[in-house]
Amino acid sequence: MHTVAILVLDNVVPFDMAAPFQMFGWTRLPDGRRPYRVRLCAESPEVPTDGFALRIDRGLDGLADADTIIVPGCDDTGPPSPRVVAALQQAARAGTRIASVCVGAFVLAEAGLLDGLRATTHWMATADLARRFPDVHVEPDVLYVDNGRILTSAGAAAGLDMCLHMIRRDLGSAVAAHTARMSVVPLEREGGQAQFIVHERPPVPRGSTLEPLLEWIEDNLAGEITLGAMAGRSGMSERTFSRRFREQTGTTPLQWLLRARVRRAQYLLENSDHPIERIARQAGFGSPTAFRERFRRVVGTTPHAYRAAFQGKTGASVTVG
Template sequence: MHIVAVVAFDGVIGFDLATPLEVFGRARRLDGRPAYDVRVCADRDQIDAGAFTLRAPWSLDALSAAHTVVVPGVADPGAAVPPQVLDALRAAAARGARVASICVGAFSLAAAGLLDGRRATTHWAAAAALARRYPAVNVDPDVLYVDEGDVLTSAGAAAGLDLCLHMVRCDHGAAVAAETARLSVMPLERAGGQAQFIAHEPPTADGSSLQPLLEWMAENAARDLSLGDMAARAAVSSRTLIRRFREQTGTTPMQWLTRCRVRRAQQLLETSDVPVEQVGIRAGFAAATTFRERFKEIVGVSPWAYRRAFQSSRPRSPASARAVDTSRAISTAAGARDHG
């Protein structure tokens, strides 16, 4: 049977530890037999997991028989990984075991040298730190998981579920993975990447000469602002404005304005029943197609998908429900014309 060893050491995050236990532990072959033998392995008798202590039934020696080794994240990803854990991970990878990480567990794989020259991901909030600390790793902060064959990494928390289900599908096919996903109350695949979970605030320039202009742009983002309008407001030439934006925000005036509008659209999609096309207009986009394109480019999913995922649950008024239904009908009719 396929043995999955989940490694625990001090600071392990309970959610990350439980994810592979639940997914692989629930997986059943088509004939009903368990698909995996799941083992929790630790480097010592008692593990400090923050809110609780853990006694693992297996030592690190069990990694020598594992087909898959999963490394959960720890509360402080910058803390040193126990040398014996690093040695066990290197040995498992050297003999051909599949090695995977959940969330900031990628730091442990990187510390073992298993991500050098490879593409990898981790929680979006820790991606920059991973890239700085391990420059030999090609960090992709936008995806839910990365499969490099023998080494796999996932983004934050729930993305560990995506990765584990992906491995089940690779091992036993889509039917087994789909049933495992249903038992976990998870879709087998989720649309988009990590970008949809980030609040896309435009870059700031606190204390700089641009700050008054940025505040004015944010307040007037719904207007049809041109580069000339912004330059006139700042009392500089368009060329000077572009140069100052690059120096102080790392982007251009129009790109900054677009991110400001996308962030406003996110807020409207999360908190209101305004039809999606109207959300784009209220956020400052002149055309619905432009709004959809820019939103998906920055956030990673469509405005419709974002609303489904992040809108707070509350009853709609009959009027707003009719408005949404009308908007959907118009959108559907427009799509039919475009493809007719």
């Protein structure tokens, strides 16, 4: 039997913890047997959370013989205790599969388990993760990332997708499909699918020196905006500007600009009946062909399918991350 240990930290987000507990707990083999044993582990026997406290049966020693460790998100993304870091590092050296849900990725990053790897977390925290851990290759627009022994997922719903992916990898598609039906969730949401989230403004640290520039970009998306123009408005060389921009936002200026244009297009697709050609111009894509190609690359579906899903029309099926 495969042991799944859920590492519960103070102020854990209950749904982030419940998602893997439910998924692995519902899993059954064709003969009805349970393939997974699920346990909760923590530093102390009682863990506070929002509105109630959890009684925990196993300490950190419960991680030592686990086959899989899952770290849910918690309200505080500060550094975990040295004991937690040491336990995770020891488990990683032993070859244990370790996964995170939502901002649980920060715990893995603090333990050095994400260095040099691709990773994701909730879209509101991707810039912070990239800023605090520059050796981590943050993927802000995917549901989950599988590096083999180390996995990370976006929000709690994406954690369900990641767990189903692990079950499929362990036991095959038929068992994973049965687990999905029992949990009333869709089976087929691949990890590379975009988190279909519309930000009012791409996240940047409060008080960032880039805020005036970013506001100017938002106000001028329909026009041509080059790297040189952005650097010039900031009074820097292109090289210095690009480095400063990545430090403060966790992404490159042109990637930020592309996602800002996609967000503008998402808003227009959801809230207007403008034709695709007009939306392409308003969002600054130049041509409908370029718009369709880049929108699909970032969002994971076509502008037409996105509009149909988010305006409640029939004829397309889009899964919301």
